Amino acid sequence: MKKNSLSTLIEGALMVGIATTLSFVKIFQAPYGGSVTLGSMVPILLYSMRNGASKGIVAGASYGLLQLIIEPYIVHPVQVILDYPLAFGLLGLAGLFNKKVWTGITVGILGRFFSHFLSGVIFFGSYAPEGMNAFVYSALYNGAYLLPELAISLLAVRFVFYRFIRKDEEQNYLS
Template sequence: MNKLRLVAMIEAAFFAAIAMVLDLLPSITIAPAVTISFSMVPIFIMAFRWGFKVSFLSGFLWGLLQLTTGNFYFLSIIQFLIEYFIAFAFIGFAGFFHPVIQKALKQGSKLAVSIWIVVAVFVGSLARYFWHFIAGVVFWGDYAPEGMSPVMYSFAMNGLAMLGAAVLCSIVLVILISASSRLIMKKRTAH
């Protein structure tokens, strides 16, 4: 295993742990099952810094860390896998924007970096909440208010959570990266 790959794996685990800590902080509650937090920020940093594979791994590890707190909802093994492993890992889809973000950084275009960060955050958030939406329809549909379809209920609840988290994470990341773009620059290691 080369040194750069080892650094990426260590950072993936470290940033998953940071996401877990942020997840323990109070969040904004807008409905009984809908909370908004900026806990995805560390996974997005991995996405911008290393790309898809490392951020996918970091998100997966964060989902795994959810087991340590006991703060998870387990209806069935399939629901658990979808909402804690697959959904969290899919935040890594923001990593597909790694090349354009790195290019904009090298060109010194703060506006382009900010725009691509916002786009990447929305893609990663949408990828995560797509799985929560599916689980909402299949597993949580019984909680829909009388007369509301499980599809609309899941769409509304997960859509609110996704939009809120994406906006909050975008704001935090644009401020962080504008203040210190080194946060998402890969460190070069000597061979």
């Protein structure tokens, strides 16, 4: 059954709202932005896998703009683009893997990591401890909160959302 555009838009708005709400439940807050939350990316990732990458990118970018309004950390206009609409928009890449949930979640979060990583190398390399390469610093800093977010997202989908998937379809979604 084909969904109409209004219901897809409403679903996207709800997922952005749920993601924003979950982003307030912080397990860890990094000093220069970034945090481990209670699975705040899961609604965007699932929306992307249900509705496709293009709609997921729009929903993710919208979520990123809300994050910019709620908790801005701004050092440069290009950094704002890399760390907010682009980084969160790349979560929509999960929509390329609608039948492969684990792969979709991983690719979406890796997309976000890549955007934050670039921002870190370009704009936050000076924060690196003396003698540490900006690439290593950015990878460690962003990995320190996105790796736990990946684990939380995978666990949340496995134990919370999988119960809604019929057993005969489960094998397709586990890879």
